[in-house]
Amino acid sequence: MINYRIFSENPHGHFLNIEMAITNINTQFIDLQLPAWRPGRYELQNFAKNVQRFEVFSGEKNPIPFQKITKDCWRIQSDNETVVVKMIYYANVQNAGSSFVDTDVMYVNFVNCLPYVVGRMDESCEVEIHLGQDYKFACGITPTFSENAKWIFSAKDYYEIIDCPMLASPYLQSKSYNVKETEFTVWFLGNYKPNWKKILADFKSFSEKQIEVMGSFPEKDYHFINWILPTAYYHGVEHRNSTMIVLGPDSEGDNLYTDLLGISSHELFHTWNICKIRPVEMLPYDLTKENYFPTGFVAEGITTYFGDLFLKQTGIFTVEEYLKELGTTIKRHFEEDGKAFQSLIESSYDLWLDGYVKPIPNRRVSIYQKGAVIALILDLEIRLKTEHSSSLETVMKLMWEQFGKPFIGYSLNDYQTIAEKVYGESLIWYFEECVAGNSSLEERLRTLLTHFGIKLQSTEDGKLHLELVDNQNENLKKWLQ
């Protein structure tokens, strides 16, 4: 077992003390690696830049020699069976993937600051957090309190601990609801007065819908961890049995709730689509370098499309509200990168290049927006061809059963095979034009939407919007019900 301790001697300065005890060493040296990126954001973030001090001791006192062998890997010489590593980590970023410490909050994404022993990632680990008994913990792992004000988090391996971010504060509020055997908890930290009755009803409704569509839920418990800030923010990250969401500003009541619903439904669907239905290129994760995968449009495009669709299908959004959201995604795609040179596959690789900043004009496409547009196209095509007996939901349920449950990873080819099986014939045109191509999909989408009573309108100044022209359209009703 690998043991970690986290405390803060200097919360005002936003520094975390990280200690790590490694036992059972039987080699001349060990390598300690800090991740260079985190699952959920496919770009190098080089967390080692936040390590202010790094020291190694035998037991508590005697320093042991070590050297850096890469930007984020330390080689420790050791004749000892046990070594203790002491690090000071700068934790001063309030977003959904970083770490932050202050006098009344400790927020740790363990992937940022816990190194792993190369070759020993499968060992169980225990993290001891030194905070008072008045603290509450929003985390996918429920801690136990022991003597000396230590909170103990146990994980079956390194992959589990880094997939369970922890938000701790005496000021957290929470309520839970159940769907079948799974307990869902919604947490809030910040200046926010939750309308619990509405939140629990809405969240239960979209959770039930997603579980009904996919057939079963992968986890026994799930946590929506929401941190509401006074500044404008919109950021969510998916995890094994939780999502970390940062939203703001806290002054925006209704708008903030619409954002909360949209992002929460999106992140919950990731529990299947990427946490379990994982691109084979990322199974297991290599946390030291880029993990290229061509299927960003499946992971983020389908999740973006379904996130809002489920809110309509459960009646949380009206038809008009849903078409407004969908129209925004379509408009953004065609206006921002409708003329881009790259395909979705190329842009999936380029996530690692500049996927999270504004690209140069007409080069990259967004795997979120174009991915959602082509998810819509495939969903509507399958519905028309099968008279609504199948849909993109059928595709994702099969992906869950064949690749997610056995946790074996899927390739682009696997996804195409399942989509074609559901569609009932070849989809080469779809994969060539929509996935691997770069031609405009505007006319194809315009024609398709007319079968659903919706007009994709272009205004004189070239702006696009969706107009509902026939709200009694049978295809429309079957799609959105």
Ligand SMILES: [Zn+2]
């Ligand atoms: Zn996402």
